[in-house]
Amino acid sequence: MENNTTEYDVVIVGSGIGGSIVAKTLSQAGKKVLLLEAGLEAGMSFQKKEAFDNYMGYLNTFYEKAAKVPNSPYPNLKDAPSPDVLDIEPITACQPSTKGYLVQAGPLPFGSDAWRGPGGTTMHWLGSTPRMLPNDFRMKTLYGVGVDWPFDYNTLKPYYEMAEFEIGVSGSVSEQKGPDVDVERDYGENYQFPMKKVPQSYLDKQVIESVPSGFKVFFNGKEHELQFVSTPQGRNSIPNADYPYADIVWNKSSGKLQLQAEKRWNTFTKAYEHVEQRHATYSPVGAVWDDHQGHRCEGNASCVPICPVQAKYNALKTLRKSDPKHIAIRTRSVASKVLTNEETGEVTGIVYKKYENPSSSVFESHVAKGKIYVLAANAIENAKLLLASGIANSSDQVGRNLMDHMVMLTWGLLPKKAYPFRGPGSTTNIPTMRDGEFRKDHAACISPIDNWGWGWPKFSPGSDVENAVAQGMFGESLRNHIHHIVPRQLLLHFECEQTPEPENRVTIDPNYLDNLGNYRPVIHYSASDYMKKAFAEYKKVSDQIFKAAGVQDFTEYTTDNPDHVEYQGKVYNFWGAGHIVGTHRMGNNSKDSVVNENGQTWDHNNLYLVGCGNMPTLGTSNPTLTMSALAFKTSEAILNHLNS
Amino acid sequence: MDKHIPPRLDVFLDISTYLTGFPLIDLQSTGMAEVYFNTIVAHVNPQTIDQFYDACESILKLKSTEAINETIEKELIPNGNYAGLGQKIILMWYLGTWDGNVISAQSYTQSLVWEVAETHPPGAKQPGYNSWSEPPIKINC
Known part of the structure; x- marks a missing residue:
């Protein structure tokens, strides 16, 4: 095993929306970040030509696939396999379905997929971004079902605003209605989304x-x-002239991330620039290969699985805002074990398997080292990695409460x-x-x-x-x-x-390994x-x-x-929504939850988890917006942690 | 005439107009005629193809559209006849597929079903911002 001697402030696993938000926020704040991505570097390129060619390759693959399912445009690698809805089949008693990457132990097959590659599952998400309702945070208290969140709606509200900025939400605040919706209470008197509905x-x-x-x-x-x-949805529409913010910045003296109007990150100069008053209007973020394309949804009607013009948000848009002076990205690098010091409980490194050929079982092991570690590999992969490492599980909740x-x-x-x-x-x-x-x-x-x-x-x-x-x-x-x-x-x-059920869960089994000898997730699921x-x-x-x-x-x-x-x-x-949630939930104490309100694991001071796995309950909203809000909250906590 | 145009491409196109319900100009303007013609050549044994086009030629000689359609229904549509070519040709034009597989990226974007459904192939020929909030524009030409 080879040890990389460079020590980073933060090592992040996964370049989906959770990992990208943390990578962007920390690198812009000057922290040294190492990002590990299991997929191929072609999808990660921010050189115009390479990024365009790669994405048009995805689009062409989509055209050529008979079943245009969510993962159809994207490579499914033997060395970093993805779950696929085409692999779902009935499960017979005592005989798990092993057709795809997931080992489906049943009794019902888990109906959702995800993609393991640059940008993660936001490459094929639909883009709906409703917020959770205030009552969603208090399910146990109000209805005797599931658990309460460790905080209320108001705690998450400023982070929702950050997530809505980052994703670029188009929507009408004043039109929001329904049970437990009160626009003034939930959004504040003058709040607007960045773009019109x-x-x-x-x-x-x-x-x-x-x-x-x-x-x-x-x-x-x-x-x-x-x-x-x-x-409300994460696709570009007409910019809202009343939207007041220019960017999210780290305020070191207050220890807060803040939406503000004075400066914004320039993706080309890779630095903050002062915002002239006349330019204060929100700018839609276009395609990663050419920011002049994709400023409006063009009506392609193929958001799932692929927006040909990238008018729909994907996590590469966020990752591209990372400060290149402070971030290193390693692709074809599959995290396989988190190392800890048994005495102190501190995480000491993440073992990752680096492959050259994604179909070959040949790899080299390396250890990534940082002060703080962030797993942002999606709810199934995060749980699998924790279980494979035998860590963070004093509550016995890791992998449990899988929801969709x-x-x-x-x-x-x-x-x-x-x-x-x-x-x-x-x-x-x-x-x-x-x-x-x-x-x-x-x-x-x-x-x-x-x-x-x-x-x-x-x-x-x-x-x-x-x-x-x-x-x-x-x-x-x-x-x-x-x-x-x-x-x-x-x-x-x-x-x-779906409510949290302890027996709906991700487990691992040494009988089920992938091409690199990493565990395949074993899923237990029922209604x-x-x-x-x-x-x-x-x-x-x-x-x-x-x-x-x-x-x-x-x-x-x-x-x-x-x-x-x-x-x-x-x-x-029923069908899966692709909303994979709940496998390492947050809570108020280490007895019945895996992480605290900031995504920090109870068992390991320098290990944070990011992603939908943190959500104690699901609510009825599509979870990406809430998960992104949580990722900003976690980013803020990590910055304070590093500065303390 | 270009000597590279395969023989009986005209028969393929003529019978396709009856099989699909689309006029010749619509089929030709997909740009897919030769690709589909050659897809048949690649997948079906030559004798069956010849017999199929022989049958098509006699059908096309019939006097009335009614007679042509009646004979197509009896001769070309049953799956047991001519290796199911009648149905397969329809599916090529409508869906761009052969035996359930997409023939090429172009065959998907040029497939006729989307026009019949009064829309465009998802992911291609996008009609532009806000188009979906109005009924589709009927283009008459």
């Missing part, structure tokens, strides 16, 4: 108009007003054409089921209106053509059939908040009655919406779908 789709408007005003849906024994809200939004989909045909398969994946959501007393009985959910027809559950429109042709349709009748059906397709999501009851209630909600809007229901749940459950005699299917 992404226009809601024609399809959204057709659905909203087709439901009578004041329409109520009945669930959990009560009527609830059906509302529709424009979804279990997405029950419903689909039908609108009475009139609304023209799906256009625009961002979703621009409107129904917040009605996000909070209420019903959370004592069953899961809450957010319900986005999908802009991409039946693509997710049915692979439309390809499958519509294949089925019609298989039935003997051809020529004009085929053309008319597709022309009549596809533009009327409607898909609703019911993204149900509780709290979730199943939510499916039953929300299918009824869907029925009521469809009836009011004149939608012909084509939803079909089968036992052939690997993720199927039965509840009170009926079968329901």
Whole structure:
């Protein structure tokens, strides 16, 4: 084993949004950062030509893939494999599914994927960025379910603002509504998002108009007003002239990260510059290969898996803002073990395996050394690495409480054409089921209106053509059939908040290793009655919406779908949301949590964890914004730690 | 005429207009005609291809569109006939695929299903900011 003698202030594992926020913030504050990335350097290049060529390679791969699933454009390396939804299959009793990277021990297969490579899973995320609700932080106190967070909404509020700056959120603050939403309380009197809302789709408007005003849906024994809200999202729109901030800077004297208007980081000069008053408006961040491209969403309708113009945020945009004087990046470097001093508990290094050829099992081991260590490798990988190292687990919570939004989909045909398969994946959501007393009985959910027809559950429109042709349709009748059906397709999501369950977990097993001899994650996963009851209630909600809007229901749940459950005699299917959360949760004490409110592990003073794994509960919001807010909070804590 | 144009490309295109419901000019303007023609050559045995085009030629000689369509339905559409070429040709034009595999990046971006669905292939031919908040523009030309 070779020891790298350079000692950094901070060693970070992973270049996704969590790792990139920490790398950017610390290097801009002058700290020496080493970033380890398991994937290939081609994806990390910030030279214009290389970055462009590599990204166009991703796009071409996307075009050529038959199944355009979230990971389809991106390389799946033997030496740093990624979970893939195409590997999901039914699990038979006592026989784990080992088809893909994840070893799925069941009883139900975990339905979500992630990508291990430069930029991480933000390369294929959809980009929806609603905040969590204040009540989401107090689930145990209010509803007797799950656990409370170690702090309340207000504690996270300034960090939410930082995350919204960093991601570049487009949205309308004043339009936000729904249960437990109070704009003035939640956002402050004059708060604005950096960019104006992404226009809601024609399809959204057709659905909203087709439901009578004041329409109520009945669930959990009560009527609830059906509302529709424009979804805040991390894709470029028209800059908001009222947005006051220029950048996030570290204020050493106050020990705080601050959004301010006086200076901003210049990506080209790699230094802060003074902001002239006339330039104070927010500038959209464009493509990593050319900042003049991607200043507006262009309506490619392929956000998942790839935005061809990078108008959608991805973590490379943040990583590119790191100060190159203070950051070293090592790619093809797979963290495999965290070393600790058994007496002091201090982390002393991270062993990583450096490969040349991503398909070869040949590697060299190195040790990365720093004062502080940050694992930001996604919730499954962080848990796996901790378990493989036998550390940070005095609470026995590492790997436990794995959560996702279990997405029950419903689909039908609108009475009139609304023209799906256009625009961002979703621009409107129904917040009605996000909070209420019903959370004592069953899961809450957010319900986005999908802009991409039946693509997710049915692979439309390809499958519509294949089925019609298989039935003997051809020529004009085929053309008319597709022309009549596809533009009327409607898909609703019911993204149900999974609660923390100790037995939904990531474990490791020496029988299951990858090409480099690193552990493959073993996933144990199931749906509780709290979730199943939510499916039953929300299918009824869907029925009521469809009836009011004149939608012909084509939803079909089968036992052939690997993720199927039965509840009170009926079968329901759910899909993974790609929201991998909860495997090293934060809390108030070392007995039942892995990290404190700053992401610092209770067991190891100089080890911090970043990512969705820290979240004690999931809420109904897409977790990336909240995780990014937490990453800023952790960055601030690390800066104070280093300066103390 | 360019001597490199494969023989019977015209038969392939003519029968494709009936199979897909698209006029010749729409098929030609995809730029995919020769690629699809050659995809068949690469995957199907030559004798079957000849028999298929022979059948197509006699069908195309029929007097009425009705007769042509009726005969196509009986002769070319059943999967047991001519190695399923009738259906496979439709799927090539509509989806850019052969046996479920995308033939090329271009075959995806040029696939006809998106036009029929009144949209564009996701990830290509993007219609621009805010376009999705209005009904699609009908381009008549």
